[in-house]
Amino acid sequence: MEEIDLKILEMTIEVAGESEPNRFSTREIAARLGISEFMVFNHFHDKDNLINLCDEKAASDYYDSVLKWAPLCSDFHDFFSHVMDEHIALRTHDAFAINYCRVFPRYEKASDFAIFKANVELTIRSVIRYFPLAHPEDAFALWCFFTREFACDAQLFIDRRLPDTPKIRYLMADLIYEGFGEQLKK
Amino acid sequence: MSRKAIPDLEKRLLAETISRGGVSAANVDCSAKDIAEACGVSEATLFQHFKNKETLISRAIYLICEEHYQIFSAWVKEGDTLEVFSSRVLNHFLSQPASTLFLVNYSAASSRLVSNPETFRRYYDFILAHRDLLEPYFGERTPEEAFLLWSSFFRRLLMDAQFVLSGLYSDVANYREMSQKVTISGIKAFRKEGE
Numbered sequence: 131m132e133e134i135d136l137k138i139l140e141m142t143i144e145v146a147g148e149s150e151p152n153r154f155s156t157r158e159i160a161a162r163l164g165i166s167e168f169m170v171f172n173h174f175h176d177k178d179n180l181i182n183l184c185d186e187k188a189a190s191d192y193y194d195s196v197l198k199w200a201p202l203c204s205d206f207h208d209f210f211s212h213v214m215d216e217h218i219a220l221r222t223h224d225a226f227a228i229n230y231c232r233v234f235p236r237y238e239k240a241s242d243f244a245i246f247k248a249n250v251e252l253t254i255r256s257v258i259r260y261f262p263l264a265h266p267e268d269a270f271a272l273w274c275f276f277t278r279e280f281a282c283d284a285q286l287f288i289d290r291r292l293p294d295t296p297k298i299r300y301l302m303a304d305l306i307y308e309g310f311g312e313q314l315k316k
Numbered sequence: 317m318s319r320k321a322i323p324d325l326e327k328r329l330l331a332e333t334i335s336r337g338g339v340s341a342a343n344v345d346c347s348a349k350d351i352a353e354a355c356g357v358s359e360a361t362l363f364q365h366f367k368n369k370e371t372l373i374s375r376a377i378y379l380i381c382e383e384h385y386q387i388f389s390a391w392v393k394e395g396d397t398l399e400v401f402s403s404r405v406l407n408h409f410l411s412q413p414a415s416t417l418f419l420v421n422y423s424a425a426s427s428r429l430v431s432n433p434e435t436f437r438r439y440y441d442f443i444l445a446h447r448d449l450l451e452p453y454f455g456e457r458t459p460e461e462a463f464l465l466w467s468s469f470f471r472r473l474l475m476d477a478q479f480v481l482s483g484l485y486s487d488v489a490n491y492r493e494m495s496q497k498v499t500i501s502g503i504k505a506f507r508k509e510g511e
Contacts, residue, residue: 261507286464293460309502310454
């Protein structure tokens with residue numbers, strides 16, 4: 131992939147994360163990069179293709195982080211925090227994921243949901259040995275749950291809507307791993 | 317917060333917005349003009365009542381939250397356990413597909429308001445003003461913890477409801493059971509014994 135292609139993808143991730151889902155402007159992307167809108171379409175043909183490639187890129191960065199930290203961390207909280215650090219550093223990826231990633235439900239089942247599921251299951255196969263499940267058939271739904279919660283939590287930090295403190299991070303990880311059971315009044 | 321009576325036209329415009337799942341939202345291609353016309357008024361009239369699209373959405377979210385608070389707090393007062401309460405909330409979301417989709421599209425619980433800090437602030441303030449709702453389960457918390465517990469709890473149930481409503485899971489009974497476990501007990505409940 132050419133350098134300009136990567137730049138267009140990164141800028142699309144940024145702009146599409148700032149706008150409402152499916153409302154981003156290719157003119158805005160081109161203007162921020164100082165190129166013509168024609169060049170965006172010349173390299174990526176249409177908006178759907180552009181978004182799909184952005185989705186692949188954002189997912190790939192996220193999967194890389196998960197696969198990197200899963201074998202290195204002693205527990206789930208440690209894993210959560212390391213992946214969170216890398217995810218926050220990418221900043222624009224999170225809002226994009228919330229707008230476009232298939233782990234967030236939409237009005238109806240996406241036409242490419244089966245492809246998305248197959249890609250996720252491929253990643254799950256690599257990571258599941260570190261998080262062995264009693265019922266592996268639940269892995270996909272649990273992955274969607276984890277990623278959704280993780281993305282929403284990350285956005286609260288990125289937008290500075292909650293202070294990024296060890297205590298808040300611990301609570302976020304706890305709510306995913308232990309659920310609300312551990313938070314009940316004793 | 318004092319509750320002012322909402323004029324009839326505003327009520328109809330808000331109801332129309334909610335019933336369509338939003339205005340030009342992620343899954344809805346519906347304009348402010350469509351909403352106004354469905355209520356028999358012009359777009360200009362709509363914007364006389366609501367400064368802009370953000371205000372319309374923000375007011376609609378607030379309206380749903382108020383309704384939910386009335387319904388949910390009655391269940392809490394009946395002494396529901398968290399398991400029973402979450403199951404009733406999930407059923408409620410499933411029975412109200414339009415407002416569920418609307419909240420999934422817009423509410424701060426789903427972190428979708430990345431570009432709308434004003435609406436987020438209203439939602440945050442609403443939670444803090446009504447945090448007594450979940451206090452019987454979680455006790456008194458700092459504002460940040462109360463916000464996190466509240467938004468995470470309702471987000472999970474909202475998303476789960478929308479997953480079922482959008483047909484992503486064919487085995488709904490199994491998914492509901494898992495959703496309940498994930499919400500209440502977390503991923504740990506799914507781990508192999510001895511790991």
